[in-house]
Amino acid sequence: MRNVILSLIVLCCACAWQTSAAQHDDRKRFAAVDIYLDSGEPVAAWQFEFSSRNGRMKIVGLENGESKAFGGTPYYDREAVQRGTADRIIVADFTLAGANELPSGRIRIATLHLMLTGADAPQFDLELVTAVTHEGRTIDASISLESQIVRKR
């Protein structure tokens, strides 16, 4: 009888721990990720691809960067983001502004808004597909990100 009671207690504890772990995993967090392009030459067009290495991420929004030459929202798959199915994203933009108006140096080209799930720290993959000058010549530029978890729920 004592063994049965002990088994029941252990079983209850296991169930409680499992429920707690599941709740912990389903907790949603939101993050804003700034994407920076570092270019020694003025940039007229750029394209990058962003994804999560360990999954459990959805892109829920995107806003444009700080350059006046790239005034509008960049091109991205709006339908996938609106459906809530975008676990990766391709973002691109171009401008026909004059060469003297184009940005160079370290510029924020976009900010991604993400919804993260799970307890693991997010790991992102970011790849610069292309960056070109006004004449269409490829620039030897680099891309980086800065992320910040903005809210917990």
Add this chain to the structure above:
Amino acid sequence: MKPEKDRTDDLPQPLIEALESSDRPVSMITARVDREVSAMARRHFSLRRRPARAQRLAWTAVAAAVVVAVFAVQLQSPDPEQTSLYTDVDGSGRIDIADVLALARMQGTEERSQAELDAFASWIVSLARAGETS
């Protein structure tokens, strides 16, 4: 005077007999018989019409399904003429936003509208397209 008799004298006897035998009083069709015949006819044709109507409905449904399928296929598959524009314009070996910039900077007959450039750029960032090509 018997003019009719005179005229029949020239006819052969079997014909005269056949004509006389067919000269009987016409049987009377009463209103009741007429109604019954009419009702029978209606029943008969109503039974025949049902499958015809069902068949017409079936053909209409098939035609509607074909029309819907054609529309669905057209909506899903991009216009081949449109996608043929989406090429490696700058000759870099891949299609990316630099091709849109190159297309936008083309002058003369190759000049494109903003809507066409937007469509090209949207096609480049489409995850479905990227999934197909990757």
